[in-house]
Amino acid sequence: MKGQLFINGEWTGDYIETMDVFDPATGEKVGSIPKAGEKETKLAIDAAHDAFKDWSLLPAQDRASYLMKWHDLILENKDEIAEILTKEMGKPLAEAKGEIAYSASFIAWYAEEAKRIYGRTIPASAPNKRIQIMKQPVGVVASITPWNFPAAMIARKMAPALAAGCTFVAKPAELTPFTAIKLFELCEEAGFPKGVVNLVMGDAPSIGRVMTTSDKVRKLTFTGSTEVGKLLIQQSANKVHNLSLELGGHAPMIVCDDADLDLAVEGVIASKFRNAGQTCVCGNRIYVQEGILESFMKKLEVKVKGLKVGNGLEEGVDIGPLIEKKSYEKVQRHVEDAVAKGANVVIGGNGVANNDSYFFHPTILTNVTDDMVVMQEETFGPVAPIQTFKTDSEVVAKANDTRFGLAAYFFTENYSRGTKIAEGLEYGIVGWNDGVPAVAQAPFGGMKESGMGREGGMEGIEAFLETKFLSISLK
């Protein structure tokens, strides 16, 4: 495959030096893309800027129609996009298909929301005055997205931005650009006017610098590491750019002694081992109440033993490769640190690295203590450290004792108990008996160093709207 940039309705970039993209399951080259930098990013922003006025003035119904055409084309080409996604990212094909359907659900949702961007009329404090509140698109939006959900992270940002009347410049992760390229080919087929959607990729720091310092960009929306998120905040400070940031997590999963254990195990498997543990909302530390550890472990072990590791394109594979060597080494480091400090490896504990492909066996650790790195940092791999707890207040305090606040999960059948735990958790997303809560109609995002802003739901389109207060004085 040979990728190109999409700027002002044209595929371009042949003149630029290239970067290679590899299949993480085999280490083989998938294709190459242009290594775009400042110049191409500026061109893409200019195109989005020029297209903004006409696009923002289109009736919402018309913007919704373009979005629905794109949505339908994505679903028609679901299998092909999923295969591209698995080849460049590694997740099992069934999960890739799920991601495409999930991406499309955001586009359909925001095609509908486009028609429901309501303002307000507020009673004024003088008889001759009127107060109106208008909602208007922020302007040109730039986005930077990661490799772990190459389709969904783009759809979740682009659909509400376009629905709101914004034009868009996307920068996907250079590890997984071909899914984005396919999505943009379908944008072209859907007939979006020139310049409304643009795609650049290449030298991430140079592209990011232009996006954060351009006068023409009004909003930057980013999903990725907290470290890069902080850098983007600093770079945006001078222009006071409007930012939405979805950053790292360190999700606790709490299993109470009155939980439905089958449900809890199912939730832990779905949250912890999906995408080989490479999601920002992955359960990262599991707290099981004293007294049920043994029965919980029995059920969990059976399920984890049944998980098949391999190339995501093969039938029946549950856990694909880690994205790159760096990730593999990090997971290995976390496990080694835990073992050195006294953890027991119940299952797994090691990986297989060959020919530039890096697989890690699903791993369960017990006898885990708070000083272990696995209990303090996001592992981004298929490792489940398990600790016991005595009381709800103790476990909620432990769950909150982190700089992160993205997702948290707990399992209990008791409504009063669950309500109090939910209220006590300092997290933007809380799953109660639910390991996979994210959907298009609900706001997704984090507290503390996990970011700012929300994607999905009403909040997801609000992020791309300005609020204008109009005060009218009548004669």
Ligand code: ADP
């Ligand atoms: P991850 O650890 O998940 O790869 P990163 O934060 O490194 O997370 O990457 C997320 C996105 O941020 C990717 O598209 C990557 O290319 C981009 N990125 C990385 N460094 C920078 C930077 N200095 N400026 C702008 N974007 C960056």
